[in-house]
Amino acid sequence: MGSATKFLSALSADNDTAPPTTTKGDLSGYSTTQARVPVGSNNQVLTADSTTSLGVAYKTPVTPPTTTKGDLSGYSTAQARIPIGSNDQVLTADSGQALGLKWATPSGGATVTTNEIHPTSDFSTTSSSFVDATDYDTTIADESGGGFIASGIVGWYNSNNGSDNSSYKLVHGTTSQGITQVNNNFPKQAGTPISLPIEFMGSTDGEDLKIQASTSNGTSTARGGGDFVHVSILEVA
Numbered sequence: 535m536g537s538a539t540k541f542l543s544a545l546s547a548d549n550d551t552a553p554p555t556t557t558k559g560d561l562s563g564y565s566t567t568q569a570r571v572p573v574g575s576n577n578q579v580l581t582a583d584s585t586t587s588l589g590v591a592y593k594t595p596v597t598p599p600t601t602t603k604g605d606l607s608g609y610s611t612a613q614a615r616i617p618i619g620s621n622d623q624v625l626t627a628d629s630g631q632a633l634g635l636k637w638a639t640p641s642g643g644a645t646v647t648t649n650e651i652h653p654t655s656d657f658s659t660t661s662s663s664f665v666d667a668t669d670y671d672t673t674i675a676d677e678s679g680g681g682f683i684a685s686g687i688v689g690w691y692n693s694n695n696g697s698d699n700s701s702y703k704l705v706h707g708t709t710s711q712g713i714t715q716v717n718n719n720f721p722k723q724a725g726t727p728i729s730l731p732i733e734f735m736g737s738t739d740g741e742d743l744k745i746q747a748s749t750s751n752g753t754s755t756a757r758g759g760g761d762f763v764h765v766s767i768l769e770v771a
Contacts, residue, residue, distance in 0.1 A: 563588035608633035647675065649767035651686070651745060653758035660753050664703065664710075664746040667756055670763065674706065676740030680771030684734040684743060689762030691728065692754050700747070700754040704734040704765070707741035729762065738771050 619637020
């Protein structure tokens, strides 16, 4: 009976221990015993803090340093503002900056431009050797290290319905590619030119890109105007 009385007395004493809180908003914390975590000021937030005896404290939250649309928050020894750059600038690592970053205009990279051979008049030849088609040319940009791809069609017809051959090719500087040779062993009509594919790959060195033509017999005519002769060129530098 004596032991039971002691146990009940101890339990009652433990339950009678008053919480450490004394003020509206206080919390009960713990280190080695229960202790009061006093409520902070308005707008403060409860923050883990191992330097305090209870491991938590109310603190004012850090205000972001950003002030303007597009700003970023950076850090060196404290948070600091990285102001937004100008249009088309890119965020760039720079160890010489206080925050290690800056907005800068990008350098290098590829520049892509388009070009074309799109004559408005016909060109005719009776030559058995390749000759330049007048006004069927364009100048490729002079960009060191760049290149281009040309691809298109040549629409043509021949005055002779015999078994002669007409040939067309693209020439860039002293280099030629894309020779298209067609046997003319079928009827031809001036109003219905035959379209032949033609293509070339080369470097952007400022040279002309031109179409040359030849025929083994009769008169071979490249049909300018419309889209009968149209070579599209993509230049990358």
